Amino acid sequence: KNKGLQVLKANSGFSSGGSTLLGYIGIDTIIEQMRKKTMKTGFDFNIMVVGPSGLGKSTLVNTLFKSQVSRKSAGWARDEKIPKTVEIKSVSHVIEEGGVKMKLTIVDTPGFGDQINNDNCWEPISKYINEQFEKFLKEEVNITRKKRIPDTRVHCCLYFIPPTGHCLRQLDVEFMRRLSHSVNIIPVIAKSDTMTIEERQEFKQRVRKELENNGIEFYPQKEFDDDMEDKSDNDKIRETMPFAVVGSDKEHQVNGKRVLGRKTAWGIIEVENPNHCEFAQLRDFLIRSHLQDLKEVTHNIHYETYRAKRLNDNGGLHPISSNDTQEKNP
Amino acid sequence: MQQKNLDGYVGFASLPNQVYRKSVKRGFEFTLMVVGESGLGKSTLINSLFLTDLYSAEYPGPSHRIKKTVEQSKVLIKEGGVQLLLTIVDTPGFGDAVDNSNCWQPIIDHIDSKFEDYLNSESRVNRRQMPDSRIHCCLYFIAPSGHGLKPLDIEFMKRLHEKVNVIPLIAKADTLTPEECQQFKKQIMREIQEHKIKIYEFPETDDEEENRLVKKIKDKLPLAVVGSNTIIEVNSKRVRGRQYPWGVAEVENSDHCDFTILRDMLIRTHMQDLKDVTNNVHYENYRSRKLAAVTYNGVDNNKAKGQLSTKSPLAQMEEERREHVAKMKKMEMEMEQVFEMKVKEKVQKLKDSEAELQRRHEQMKKNLEAQHKELEEKRRVFEEERANWETQQRLEQQKLEASRTLEKNKKKGKIF
Numbered sequence: 001k002n003k004g005l006q007v008l009k010a011n012s013g014f015s016s017g018g019s020t021l022l023g024y025i026g027i028d029t030i031i032e033q034m035r036k037k038t039m040k041t042g043f044d045f046n047i048m049v050v051g052p053s054g055l056g057k058s059t060l061v062n063t064l065f066k067s068q069v070s071r072k073s074a075g076w077a078r079d080e081k082i083p084k085t086v087e088i089k090s091v092s093h094v095i096e097e098g099g100v101k102m103k104l105t106i107v108d109t110p111g112f113g114d115q116i117n118n119d120n121c122w123e124p125i126s127k128y129i130n131e132q133f134e135k136f137l138k139e140e141v142n143i144t145r146k147k148r149i150p151d152t153r154v155h156c157c158l159y160f161i162p163p164t165g166h167c168l169r170q171l172d173v174e175f176m177r178r179l180s181h182s183v184n185i186i187p188v189i190a191k192s193d194t195m196t197i198e199e200r201q202e203f204k205q206r207v208r209k210e211l212e213n214n215g216i217e218f219y220p221q222k223e224f225d226d227d228m229e230d231k232s233d234n235d236k237i238r239e240t241m242p243f244a245v246v247g248s249d250k251e252h253q254v255n256g257k258r259v260l261g262r263k264t265a266w267g268i269i270e271v272e273n274p275n276h277c278e279f280a281q282l283r284d285f286l287i288r289s290h291l292q293d294l295k296e297v298t299h300n301i302h303y304e305t306y307r308a309k310r311l312n313d314n315g316g317l318h319p320i321s322s323n324d325t326q327e328k329n330p
Numbered sequence: 331m332q333q334k335n336l337d338g339y340v341g342f343a344s345l346p347n348q349v350y351r352k353s354v355k356r357g358f359e360f361t362l363m364v365v366g367e368s369g370l371g372k373s374t375l376i377n378s379l380f381l382t383d384l385y386s387a388e389y390p391g392p393s394h395r396i397k398k399t400v401e402q403s404k405v406l407i408k409e410g411g412v413q414l415l416l417t418i419v420d421t422p423g424f425g426d427a428v429d430n431s432n433c434w435q436p437i438i439d440h441i442d443s444k445f446e447d448y449l450n451s452e453s454r455v456n457r458r459q460m461p462d463s464r465i466h467c468c469l470y471f472i473a474p475s476g477h478g479l480k481p482l483d484i485e486f487m488k489r490l491h492e493k494v495n496v497i498p499l500i501a502k503a504d505t506l507t508p509e510e511c512q513q514f515k516k517q518i519m520r521e522i523q524e525h526k527i528k529i530y531e532f533p534e535t536d537d538e539e540e541n542r543l544v545k546k547i548k549d550k551l552p553l554a555v556v557g558s559n560t561i562i563e564v565n566s567k568r569v570r571g572r573q574y575p576w577g578v579a580e581v582e583n584s585d586h587c588d589f590t591i592l593r594d595m596l597i598r599t600h601m602q603d604l605k606d607v608t609n610n611v612h613y614e615n616y617r618s619r620k621l622a623a624v625t626y627n628g629v630d631n632n633k634a635k636g637q638l639s640t641k642s643p644l645a646q647m648e649e650e651r652r653e654h655v656a657k658m659k660k661m662e663m664e665m666e667q668v669f670e671m672k673v674k675e676k677v678q679k680l681k682d683s684e685a686e687l688q689r690r691h692e693q694m695k696k697n698l699e700a701q702h703k704e705l706e707e708k709r710r711v712f713e714e715e716r717a718n719w720e721t722q723q724r725l726e727q728q729k730l731e732a733s734r735t736l737e738k739n740k741k742k743g744k745i746f
Contacts, residue, residue, distance in 0.1 A: 052475075053475060053477055054473070054474075054475020054476055054477045055475070056476075114480060114481065115481060116429075116430045116431055116433075116481050116482050116485060117428075117429045117430065117431045118428045118429065118430070119428055119429050162369070162473070163369070163505075164367075164368055164369020164370070165369050165371075166368050166369045169368075169426060170426065170427055170428050171428050174428060191474075191505050193504075193505060193574070194474075194502050194504065194505045196572055196573055196574055197574075197575065262507050263507055264504070264507050264508070264576075264577070264579070265508060265579075265583075265585050265586050266504075266574075266576075266577035266578055266579045266580065266586060267574065267576035267577025267578075268576060269574075269576050270576070273575075275575045276574075276575050276576055
C-alpha cells in the first residue's frame, strides 16, 4: 500500500492519461455511494409537452413512462373544449423502479396552436419556464437555504411536429426559435404512422434543414458536447432527430407476444419495433441515457443564463413581483 | 293528374337518349374546390380521384409555391366518348399562417366572383356562350386529430355552407384505427349539428336500391379518405396503396378507407346533383341577394317615397335603363347649352373688340381732323397776318409815296 501512495505523490494533479495504481484504493466505490444516495433522495424530472391538440401528446407520455401519468388518463372522450388561451397544466406523479424514486411532472399546454389566431401563443409557455427559474433563483439566494431545493424547472420540452410531410409550419419555427435558448427542446414528429418510410426520411431531412437554416439549436446542442465520445454519440442522435414516434397504451397480440401497438385494418403498428417507428430510440435517449444530462444542461446552462441576466439587469437581487418576471423574458 | 295509357308506340321514350347525345356533344364541366391546411394530402387525393397527375411530382410542394390564395388548374378528361372539363380550385396557404383570421375571405370572394360572372353572362343580351365556372363542390379536409373539429374548421364551414356544397373529409385516414375513426366521425357530426352547419345533403330518391346506398353513405359521413397513386403488389394483385412496414393501406379497399365511396359519390352518382344544387340553391341565393340589394338602391333613387318596389327585377332594370337614358339626354342638353353659351360669349367678345377698334379708329380720325383744323386755323391766321402785313406795307408805301410827293411839290412850287 505504501508503494501506491508514493506514486500518487509523484504525480501532482490529475493527468488525463492517469497513473497506474499499484494497488486497490477504492476510489471507484464513489459511484456506488452516489447511487445509494440518489436512491434515497430520489430525483425530480419535469417534462413539458407542446403541440396542437390531437397529436397524441398525452398518449406518448403515457407510453414513455408506461403508466397513466398524463392529464388525459381519465378516459378517452374529449369533454373539455379547446381553451381560448394557452393554459399550463402540470400533473405530478411519483414512480419507482429498481429502488429509484422519481418525481415526474408532466406540464401540458392545451390550447397551443389551436386557435385561428395563434400570435404569441408561446408567451404563456415562456413565462412559465421563466417563473420556474425565478422560483429556484429565489430559493438559492435565500440566506437560510433549504437542504434540497425543490426543482420545478422544465428539464425537457418535447415539441410535437404535425406530420404534414412537407415542411415546418411558421408556428413551429417561431416557437422553437424563441424557446431554444431557455429550455432543452426535443422535436418529435407526432403520429408518424401517417407516413411511409420514404416520406418520413424526406420529411426529416427537410425539417432538419429548416431547423438549421433558422438557427434553432435543439437538444443535444452541439456547443455543449464535452468530449469526443459525447460528440460522436450525440452526432449519431442528431442525425436521427427529430424522432418519428407513435404512441399507444393498448396491447395487442403479435406472433404470440403482447406488444404495445395500434391495430389497423392492414396491420399492427408496433410501438417498440424500431422498424416501425422510432419510439424506442426516443425512450432510450430520453430516459436511459440522457436523463441526467438533460437536468445538468438545464441547471448549468439555461438556468445560469437566466440567473446572469437577472443579476445583470437588476444589479443585485431584490424581492421581485411576478410582473417583473414577465418583462425579463429573454 | 291521371296517367294515360298509350295505344301504340309514340317514340318519346328516346328523349333521354337525345338529351344524352346532346350533352355528350356539349361535354360537361365540373369545378371542384379543395380546402385544407398544407400537408393533408389534397393534391394526392385529387390525383387519385381522377387518375391523372394534375399535381405531378415536379409540381412544387406548398413550401415552394408562390403564395397565391386561390389557384385554378384545368384538365380535360375523356372517357368513353364523354369529355369532362374539370377545374380544380386549390387554396394554398389556407390555415398555414400563425394568424389565420379571415383566411376564408379570399375563398368567399372567389366563389362570389364566379357567381357574379355567371349572373352577368346570364343577363347579357347575347347568351350564346355561357361558361359555367361556378364552384360546384367544396371538399374540406379535416386533420385526423382524433378529437374533433378545430375552431378554424368550424368558422370556415359556418361561413361557406350557404354559398357552396361543402363536403367534409377526414384526410390521411390511415392515421386512425377503425375505432378511433368511428369515434372521430361521431364527434365531428355532433359538432356539425351543434353549430348548425349545413353540409351537402344527399337527396332521397324514389328508388329503393338507391336509397339504401344513400343511407349507407350518410352513415359514414364525414368520409375518411386516403389517397395514393403508387401501385403496390398485394397477394399478387396490383392495387393502389401506401406501403408501410406493418402492411399496405389499400386506397380502393372499402375496409381500409372511404375513398371508393367518395369517388363513386362524387363522379359516378352525384356529380349532376351537385351541379343542380349549386345552380338551384346556392346560385339562386346569391342572385336574389344581389338583385334585392339593387332593388333597395332603386327605391332610394326614386323620389317615390314609401313605395315598396313590387316590380320584378327585370322591370326594375328596364326602368333603370330608361332613367339612365334620360339622364344621358339631360346631360347632353346641358352640355349643348353650355356650349352655346360659350359660343355667344366668344362672339360677344369679338364684337366688343371690333367695336372698340372702330371707336379707336374714329377717335384717331377725329384727332387727325382736329389737327388738320388747327393747322388750317394757323394757316389762316398766318395768312391774315401776312395779309395785314402786306396791307401795312402798302400803306407804308403809300405814305412814303405821299410824303415824297409832297416834298416834291414843295420843292417845285413854292406852295401856292
